[in-house]
Amino acid sequence: MSSRIKLHRDGPEFSRLVWGAFRIADNPETSGIASIARTVDTCLDAGITTIDHADIYGGYRVEALFGEMLATRPDLRNRIELVTKCGIALTSAARPEHRVKHYNSTAEHIRRSLENSLSNLKTDHVDLLLLHRPDPLLDAGEVAGVLEALVAEGKTRAVGVSNYTPSQIALLQSKLNIPLVANQIELSVSHTQPLTDGTLDDCQRLGIAPMAWSPLGGGRLFDKEKGNPKLVELLTRLAEKYGVPGAGTVALAWLLRLPSKPLPIIGSTDPERVRALSRAGEIAFDLQDWFQVLEVARGRPVA
DSSP: OOOEEESSTTSOEEESSEEEOTTTTSSHHHHSHHHHHHHHHHHHHTTOOEEEOOTTHHHHTHHHHHHHHHHHOGGGGGGOEEEEEEOEEOOBTTBTTOSSOEEOOOHHHHHHHHHHHHHHHTOSOBSEEEEOSOOTTOOHHHHHHHHHHHHHTTSBSOEEEESOOHHHHHHHHHHOSSOEEEEEEEOBTTBOGGGTSSHHHHHHHHTOOOEEESTTGGGGGGOTTTSOHHHHHHHHHHHHHHTOSSHHHHHHHHHHTSTTOOEEEEOOOOHHHHHHHGGGGGOOOOHHHHHHHHHHHHTSOOO
């Protein structure tokens, strides 16, 4: 059962595990209204109440699919927290005006993107709006102005960033009168760079609980050709030791042990898988077990 945590002292309270809706447009079995509702109900039963979106997911289709489901189940809106992201502009049939993939962090685009997301999601607000990627053309003062306005208008309850470095966060925060309450980053047992590149240090300093995308390595962790079989073997043994189902549950528990208190974003639409992963919070990770996982993940002991 997932617990709850405040992203920031002045930020929203989210479930410790987050469900990412990015895959629901991948095939007919997961994109139907009944299937989406069933997955959300499974998440809620497991204590997972926070749903992660982005305008671009599914070729700009995921938010609308989720909104169609919410229109049939309006009871769900007050039981969940919605996160969305903006700023990436994909070349897509849904956006014929885009000649090349690029970033757009203009105030006009941020406002239009959020308003489109609200329309697609069939809601009057999201709980958190994130800037999806750092943009070399971002004007921090302009962006700060539109983010503050969107919060003041009630269209989003809080704002944050995704994939930002500490210096990029510091620049934007220097222009803001409200806090950036989140940084959504890639973090997993197979991507441990944020432990040493200053990203998680900065989150602790700012009192931000980072959101972790691809917390199971995007499935690469368990890929027989591209994965790390020694790491999977270790995680499987630890799953038996701690009495939880599967290596993936232990991989999430390993992240939960970090003092920055990350919120892993899981993307499974399999009810049994969701229930299994939701048990990650049951593990009280032994200190030496934690470092053994790090050693096997990196292929070397700590210095």
